[in-house]
Amino acid sequence: MKQNVRDAMHPHQLERDSDRGFEPTVDEHLRLGRFIAALDQASESELRQIAKMMAQQVLMTYPAAMRWLAKEAARNLGGGAWREEASERLLEALQSPANEGRSYE
Structure with a gap:
């Protein structure tokens, strides 16, 4: 799996100022964006591996x-x-x- 896909899945987590339950944090939105961008660059084999995981x-x-x-x-x-x-x-x-x-x- 490419390094950028791995990095998008496990980046440094920004801390929340308050507990909002199930509401996604800004960091989680950013992580999703990075992950989607990395998926756009992934090969078919890498996409299958990611889907299985x-x-x-x-x-x-x-x-x-x-x-x-x-x-x-x-x-x-x-x-x-x-x-x-x-x-x-x-x-x-x-x-x-x-x-x-x-x-x-």
């Missing part, structure tokens, strides 16, 4: 990371360890028919 991130890595973060947030809810009874009630709620087919593991 991005598919792995979007379809495997990000969902797994979100599940882990959700579990950690649930563990930290309330600032302490959950009582066994509360943990069991939460597990029952997650395993209810309304949530059938979803995976929380």
Whole structure:
């Protein structure tokens, strides 16, 4: 993969002044612009390699990371360890028919 494509994917991150949740930062917009410009210069082989890497991130890595973060947030809810009874009630709620087919593991 060309160096300019690699650089566009992992540049230095500018810090935010405030937390705006899911709103993209100026740096993220600039990074996207650099990445798109690098893609315009990439060969067909490089584009395939990039597509495979991005598919792995979007379809495997990000969902797994979100599940882990959700579990950690649930563990930290309330600032302490959950009582066994509360943990069991939460597990029952997650395993209810309304949530059938979803995976929380």
